[in-house]
Amino acid sequence: MNGSRWTMIVLIAVVTLFLVSWAIKSFPSSGDTISWPSIRHAFFVTLAAFVTLAIFSFLYKDNPYYKFAEHLFVGVSAAYWMCVGFWSTFVGNLIPRISPGLSKFFGVPYKEFTFYYFVPLILGILLLMRLSSKAGWLSRWALAFIVGTTAGLNLIRYLRSDFISQVSNTFVPLLVQWKGTGAFFSDFSLASGGQFTLMLTNWVIFIGTFCGLIYFFFSKEHKGVFGAASRVGIWVLMITFGASFGYTVMGRVSLLVGRLTFLFDDWLGLMN
Numbered sequence: 001m002n003g004s005r006w007t008m009i010v011l012i013a014v015v016t017l018f019l020v021s022w023a024i025k026s027f028p029s030s031g032d033t034i035s036w037p038s039i040r041h042a043f044f045v046t047l048a049a050f051v052t053l054a055i056f057s058f059l060y061k062d063n064p065y066y067k068f069a070e071h072l073f074v075g076v077s078a079a080y081w082m083c084v085g086f087w088s089t090f091v092g093n094l095i096p097r098i099s100p101g102l103s104k105f106f107g108v109p110y111k112e113f114t115f116y117y118f119v120p121l122i123l124g125i126l127l128l129m130r131l132s133s134k135a136g137w138l139s140r141w142a143l144a145f146i147v148g149t150t151a152g153l154n155l156i157r158y159l160r161s162d163f164i165s166q167v168s169n170t171f172v173p174l175l176v177q178w179k180g181t182g183a184f185f186s187d188f189s190l191a192s193g194g195q196f197t198l199m200l201t202n203w204v205i206f207i208g209t210f211c212g213l214i215y216f217f218f219s220k221e222h223k224g225v226f227g228a229a230s231r232v233g234i235w236v237l238m239i240t241f242g243a244s245f246g247y248t249v250m251g252r253v254s255l256l257v258g259r260l261t262f263l264f265d266d267w268l269g270l271m272n
Helices: 002-026 036-059 064-097 100-106 115-131 136-169 181-186 195-215 224-267
Strands: none
Touching (some): 002 036, 036 064, 036 224, 195 224
8 A cells, every 4th residue: 555655646746747847848938928839849848858767767677657668669669660661661662553543542653553562462461360360370471471581682681791791801912012121111101091000900800800710610629829819819709799899889878868968958958
């Protein structure tokens, strides 16, 4: 009973703060009269601020406000992408190729009749059979076709972009613009486009790739020179993973900075 009472008190406090914030944000800062656009803008700014704070409340512990914001985000995102998919794929791509009447009804230009576009239409209908308890097994055919096609297309795409491109990029000249030892020392420079920097970069790529491959070679025991090269490969892998993780963290930090800027600037108005 005590827990329910505190839950009700917190809910009333949150609703009160929301209404007070909405009322304060509705008054224009320039002293003009209150208008419907200002009231609507104040409502959305206040709602966005409270939803952001509800997400931040998870740092304390899991609570109903965080769950509400989470479900709201997932539901709105699903509805938005459903509408985008309907108007861009179904109306914008399918309708103009199967029916001139439907194209006129939706206001899109009719292109030409293409019989093959009935295949994705049938697969889409089969996917909707997932909603039926008796005919749900029909959706497996469409799902299997989609998963198989996507896996095949992505295999070729990743094979070209990741595997072949990475292999070809490791074939770098170890002696860049080499004109002899004398020319190398006479024109020595630490500039980013200098000969020494380019050669050092290519040597790091070559040695790092070679040692990384040795680390994954398990047919020979990692001892001696072979073991030293594998340990260098471990360092190369850890530095690569650390850089990737740091890049991801910095991306999340930029999102956090954006949310904090919104709270202190757009909502509270504490920033100039």
